[in-house]
Amino acid sequence: MIEALLDGLSWALLMGGCFFIVTGGVGLLRLPGVYARMHATGVLDTLGAGLFLGGLMVQGGLSMVTAKLFLILVFILFTSPTATYALANALYGAGVRPVGRDGRQCETVDRRGESSKP
Amino acid sequence: MMFAAATIGLVVAMALALIRAYAGPTLYDRILAVNAFGTKTVLMIAVLGFLMGRPEFLDIALLYALINFIGTIAVLKFFRYGDLGRAGGRAEDEEGI
Numbered sequence: 343m344i345e346a347l348l349d350g351l352s353w354a355l356l357m358g359g360c361f362f363i364v365t366g367g368v369g370l371l372r373l374p375g376v377y378a379r380m381h382a383t384g385v386l387d388t389l390g391a392g393l394f395l396g397g398l399m400v401q402g403g404l405s406m407v408t409a410k411l412f413l414i415l416v417f418i419l420f421t422s423p424t425a426t427y428a429l430a431n432a433l434y435g436a437g438v439r440p441v442g443r444d445g446r447q448c449e450t451v452d453r454r455g456e457s458s459k460p
Numbered sequence: 461m462m463f464a465a466a467t468i469g470l471v472v473a474m475a476l477a478l479i480r481a482y483a484g485p486t487l488y489d490r491i492l493a494v495n496a497f498g499t500k501t502v503l504m505i506a507v508l509g510f511l512m513g514r515p516e517f518l519d520i521a522l523l524y525a526l527i528n529f530i531g532t533i534a535v536l537k538f539f540r541y542g543d544l545g546r547a548g549g550r551a552e553d554e555e556g557i
Contacts, residue, residue: 353462360469367476376488383496394503410518421529425495432536433488
């Protein structure tokens with residue numbers, strides 16, 4: 343009984359994680375502009391990895407395996423937003439600005455708070 | 461069974477990331493795709509450990525997560541400064557990067 347319940351919970355978490363990860367992959371492939379792709383994959387990968395590792399933790403039970411999975415989860419939760427932020431910062435520093443759906447640049451607010459329309 | 465299904469989903473997402481890494485118009489697209497690919501590789505190693513009944517793979521997954529993050533930051537720093545040993549400063553202090 344309890345085994346079936348845990349298996350069902352694990353299925354749900356793993357499939358939810360897969361859904362979010364595949365959605366992030368589709369966004370990475372389809373969205374226009376680097377910033378849009380970054381927001382798709384940076385956000386959804388973190389959530390998907392959390393659900394995925396949660397599903398594996400349910401299968402691992404109370405053991406060393408779960409502890410290691412928890413360590414991986416904490417590390418991904420810290421590093422994935424950090425890497426995305428570093429990439430966005432490097433991108434902005436290199437002079438790339440967000441583009442809209444039609445490929446033109448959006449109105450941006452620069453670091454001094456002044457609005458500019460290229 | 462559930463691990464096999466999860467592996468298939470991961471493979472699909474990794475293929476999408478690889479297509480973007482190959483086609484990406486700019487350097488930053490490729491870095492982003494490789495970073496996403498690395499995150500998925502960590503999950504893939506973890507789930508393959510369960511699939512094959514060898515949870516020792518989790519140590520490799522942990523190591524891969526570390527290397528993936530450091531690699532991304534190192535590539536970004538190299539393309540920004542052209543030198544890995546240089547101490548980073550604030551972006552406003554730099555002239556004509």
